Amino acid sequence: MNSVPTNPSGEGPGSASPSFRPLYQQIKALITQSLQSGEWKPGELMPSEVELAVRFKVSQGTVRKAIDELAAENLVVRRQGKGTFVATHHEERAHFRFLKLMPDEGAPRPHENRYLEVRRIRAPAEVARLLELKSGDAVVYIKRVMSFDAVPIILEELWLPGQLFKGLTAERLVEYKGPMYGLFESEFGTRMIRATEKIRAIGADGAAAEVLNVAEGTPLLCADRVSFTYGDRPVELRRGLYLTAQHHYQNELS
Amino acid sequence: MNSVPTNPSGEGPGSASPSFRPLYQQIKALITQSLQSGEWKPGELMPSEVELAVRFKVSQGTVRKAIDELAAENLVVRRQGKGTFVATHHEERAHFRFLKLMPDEGAPRPHENRYLEVRRIRAPAEVARLLELKSGDAVVYIKRVMSFDAVPIILEELWLPGQLFKGLTAERLVEYKGPMYGLFESEFGTRMIRATEKIRAIGADGAAAEVLNVAEGTPLLCADRVSFTYGDRPVELRRGLYLTAQHHYQNELS
DNA sequence: AAGTGGTCTAGACCACTTT
DNA sequence: AAGTGGTCTAGACCACTTC
Incomplete structure (x- = not known):
């Protein structure tokens, strides 16, 4: 069973896919908001992937894909064994x-x-x-x-x-x-x-x-x-x- | 059961991880070799992900990750519903x-x-x-x-x-x-x-x-x-x- | 030993294109 | 209807860091 909503921000019933947006991109947008609002400041350690998965009620894999893109855009930095950090210009x-x-x-x-x-x-x-x-x-x-x-x-x-x-x-x-x-x-x-x-x-x-x-x-x-x-x-x-x-x-x- | 070899190009028994190389990177190297050798020429359609997964005896997900990186490096181009194509300068x-x-x-x-x-x-x-x-x-x-x-x-x-x-x-x-x-x-x-x-x-x-x-x-x-x-x-x-x-x-x- | 990111798998389903 | 890439999940295990 897979309970992933096809289009959570429903455009009304029966809408096949007029505005499909992958879940991981929605998660990515939410994380970006938290970065922008300063919930986690530059240089700080972010919540772990599992924590974020729980918070957003998605699988760890989906959070990973979102963070993957944020890392590719240099918004965050991953360090194996340590965690994910907010990118900073102090480096x-x-x-x-x-x-x-x-x-x-x-x-x-x-x-x-x-x-x-x-x-x-x-x-x-x-x-x-x-x-x-x-x-x-x-x-x-x-x-x-x-x-x-x-x-x-x-x-x-x-x-x-x-x-x-x-x-x-x-x-x-x-x-x-x-x-x-x-x-x-x-x-x-x-x-x-x-x-x-x-x-x-x-x-x-x-x-x-x-x-x-x-x-x-x-x-x-x-x-x-x-x-x-x-x-x-x-x-x-x-x-x-x-x-x-x-x-x-x-x-x-x- | 998971039969993924920790280090297929074994450096000898007991070697904890002196030269660990992820499977998907090895697959990526193999695909790159085929691109270089001209097995698939610029502009051509490449084998599908499932075909490559069978050929290399890995899961589709591992092939995907390899191709993801090749696409990020502009070596191949993915087209949903059509397939993966070798990148070309004729575009x-x-x-x-x-x-x-x-x-x-x-x-x-x-x-x-x-x-x-x-x-x-x-x-x-x-x-x-x-x-x-x-x-x-x-x-x-x-x-x-x-x-x-x-x-x-x-x-x-x-x-x-x-x-x-x-x-x-x-x-x-x-x-x-x-x-x-x-x-x-x-x-x-x-x-x-x-x-x-x-x-x-x-x-x-x-x-x-x-x-x-x-x-x-x-x-x-x-x-x-x-x-x-x-x-x-x-x-x-x-x-x-x-x-x-x-x-x-x-x-x-x- | 515990926690983190990183890899790999198997399977389900979705969106898109072609037949 | 069939085939392709794209998304999502759940779970196992690995490598790295810290306690």
Whole structure:
């Protein structure tokens, strides 16, 4: 006997399958909700598969399949013998998922940040559009330089929804050690899940040239990023200018 | 009763688990071998899961898990109700996996190719190293321009192992319609599985400037690609120079 | 020893496609 | 109606970690 409902969110009797949704996807959505609501926080241990199976009244196999997909999307991390943990940006492991610039030779080196600007401004039209805000809404604007071995390599500008990042100041950024996404996740409850990037080659303008200590017109790699949190909500805009004389943007096509 | 061998490729009796390898991974390796050997060719229908389960003397579930991973790696494609097919580059679907340049506005448009050079040469040291050949081995060198709406946008150079691409001539390339990887797969039995790219911004040199019809020094996006076939064997080197005034390299971080 | 994720099986049923 | 992939279950056992 198998009592699995064909379509628990019944569309009425006799509906053959106008909107079929597998059970494990419904479970996956429920788990995602708990992640989003903060029931289990980044880095924490989640309930075991059997516990979740009891809680949702399904078999362990169904919970497994749901968690399988969440692990594939880097929302959770499984550790055999230990349990399943909520993914976090506070790990070496996650750093290079969003920082794809690598030195041409040798291992990646730590970087130092220098913050040039941290201000609250009204969102320009284009920024508002991409962040799905109203034009003129408050956004936090950040401008910083990242250096490797004291050589400035990256010039970044960020725009963040002011609503979500109320207490974000230059001091908080400067004193914080570790990746910026770690700060966002711990202090502002906003976790970056995935991002899209549009990459171009441009010539350095006067401002960029000065900061990166190169001649005006020097070719720079320009990466325009939109980052998303749970539910595909855009929550960060970022423009990175990369000096690629001794570095490159590393990408995998698969 | 469960007759699954703990470690079929026994390392001797009493060996607790010095080299444990799940059954489904062994099945996956066997299926990959059949793909590589051409037992089932790109685009063809593979045996059903139950057939494979009988053949390998395992349960359908174990075969499923093996095929799940092959599908995730884009080696096969599942179609409910129809069967599992060997992946092929002869599909709209696969095109944009290896051509990431998109127009800033509007939908992707078809492109025209013009071949500037197709020659057999001796591999330069760097090329030989990356293709794991001996320095001086024969390689096919290709230089081409790709245009969108009659505007040259991409200048590409390719290096292919001469051994694998014996009959590759300019005529074959010119007369062939469709993606180059389709030709490689159909006519030369070499299927590109995945690739790595190192991306930089450079200034156009004289030759590139002329072909792309821009001023010398114009910023170009430079993508150095190494492509791999089954067994992670490198089988293509490619340098693409992209004009990114009206286009961008589209990337997903996930 | 106990608990966790990971593997494997056998069987039932569902959704989709083709005959 | 038959065949295929897709879902779900229940149960056994394995590998790994911790107590």
